[in-house]
Amino acid sequence: MMQSDMKAFLLMFEKACASGEPVVSFKSGRPQIENKWTSMALMVYRETILGGTVPTTEVVSQVLGCLQLPHDAALRDRLVSSLGNISSQKQHSIFPLVDGFGEYDPRAFSLLEEATSLGVLPSMSFNKVPLFFDTTELPKNVAEVYLLTIFKGLKHRLAAGAKIPHINLIISMEEKEITTPEGEKTIELAGRAGQEISALLRRLGIPYHRKDSKLRINGVSLKNWFQPKLDSPFSTKPGDLRSSQVPLGNQITRQQRSIRLGNFSLE
Structure with a gap:
């Protein structure tokens, strides 16, 4: 029952996005989905889990889909304007400074981490170098948010002074017949x-x-991406990882301790 509900909520949310209906709010100072279908999906999902039902991977993906930010120019311009004067040539550089990386409502991270703790999704180890992430068995939204969650964890790891490893992603392939x-x-x-x-x-x-x-x-490329050389309200100086909305300084000691103990999480 929950899967059919989530599918319906996702379809209605996607319809709202496609019609140009405003679904993103900046009231909190960061982009957040504000839509009745997303609210209903989160409510039903939460009530179901509290009732003792473990969601499927597909259900998790559908809920995450209701937290995906629209890919339209107007929203991108709004993200840029919220950070100050940034030239259009440097718009890619703002994404590591935005909660959710400009792709998802930040609540998507918590939802995915909860699904991992419930055993619905596999956990990621940061102790293996290079990092290995197999997306072949994961639905689209789960794969995307999982990768962004890895980026989030590595960003904190970099702030704690750790080296950023290479990442190997395995993607699914499909055979197609062509005429030559x-x-x-x-x-x-x-x-x-x-x-x-x-x-x-x-x-x-x-x-x-x-x-x-x-x-x-x-x-190295990922490290450079995490450290954009921009003057913005998010940073105290160009290239600084510190953010007025996401202060990492008070987390560094905890992250360093976790890294030394080998139990670094995606949080």
Whole structure:
């Protein structure tokens, strides 16, 4: 029952976004979804979990879909204007400074971490280098938010003085028949979730290298992305990771201790 409800809520939310209905609020100072269908999805999801039912991966993905920010120019301009005077050529640089990276309502992170704690989703270890993230069995929204959650964890890790590792992503592939001058030929293309992951990285301005089903994100490139050289209300000086809305200074000691103990989490 919950899955059919969530699917209906997601369809109505997507319809609202497609029609141009305002679904994002900046009242809290950060982008947050404010829509009745999202509110209903979160309410039903919460009540179901409190009732003792463990959600499926697909249900988690549908709820996360209700927390995805629209990909429209007006919202991007609003994000940029909320950070001060930033040229259009540098808009990619704002995303590491925005809660949710300009892709999802920040509540999506908590929801995904809760699903991980319930055993619905696999946990990620930061102790293996390079990091390995297999997206092939994950629905689109889960794969996207999981990757963003990894970025969030690595950003905190960088603030604690740790080195940023390379990330290897495995994406699903699909076979497709094409017609060539030599006749019919079967080729492998990235599946839908893989295409969405690639599009996400391009929107964020994170460079990656693809070979077959593997996407590789260089640790140095990711470190540079985390440290944009911008003058904005989020930072005290260009390139500083500190944010007026997301103060990390008081978390560094805790993060360093966690890293030394080898139990660094995605929080």
